[in-house]
Amino acid sequence: MKVLLVNGSSHLHGSTMRALEEMIGVLKAEGVETEVVQLGGAPLADCLQCERCREAGKCVIGGDGVNEFVEKAASCDGFVFASPVYYAHPSGRILTFLDRAFYSCGGAPFRHKPGAAVAVARRGGASASFDVLNKYFGLSQMPVAGSTYWNITHALTAEDVPHDEEGLQTLRNLARNLVWMMRCFAAGRDAGISPPQAESGACTNFIDRGGRPYAEG
Ligand SMILES: Cc1cc2nc3c(=O)[nH]c(=O)nc-3n(C[C@H](O)[C@H](O)[C@H](O)COP(=O)(O)O)c2cc1C
Secondary structure, eight states, X not given: OEEEEEEOSSOTTSHXXXXXXXXXXXXXXXXXXXXXXXXXXXXXXXXXXXXXXXHHSSOSSOSSSHHXXXXXXXXOSEEXXXXXXXXXXXXXXXXXXXXXXXXXXXXXXXXXXOEEEEEEESSSOHHHHHHHHHHHHHTTTOOBOOOSSOSEEEOSSGGGGGGOHHHHHHHHHHHHHHHHHHHHHHHHHHTTOOOOOXXXXXXXXXXXXXXXXXXGO
């Protein structure tokens, strides 16, 4: 079993990574393989909604790890998306990265696999950021792993993280719940329980009301 963890900070060893390390310690102790995707400090282009991924089957911007992340996701069993809090929202970096990853692949490599969001803040905006990250799971048929508190750690720098004892406890419990969910899904698969087949076809965007897209009035 493998968990793919995303560090949404440009700091490779900052507080967000320190929070992820707390989870990695538990995951490894449980015999689960881990891989961290570092978004780093290089510029990341935002999604252009050019729709060229519909034909290409991947993001045509490329060259910045988004497509490689999607490829890795296909062989992983669980996900952790972690971000520092910037003005009470997740980093623009992780939103850009995940927007393009999920939009370009339509969510298939993530579907029916559990995900967990983690937000790291000095003081405020953590639960709002946590909510935003959870949206990727909700729209992609991904069950969400929870913990004994919202998945939040308070720190300005990595050195602060160990002082937030409840934050670390929450992350360790989150990692255990994530492993338990992955094992339950694997046991279900072994027992012949398949994920449900989703209905499709309905797409309510009002283009049929007057023959013109709703946004154009
Ligand atoms: C542009 C910017 C905005 C920030 N906004 C907030 C904020 O709204 N609330 C907060 O508690 N911390 C805020 N911070 C502090 C970071 O969330 C905090 O330092 C975090 O631990 C950084 O994580 P990292 O070391 O993984 O990058 C902000 C930092 C930056 C650079």
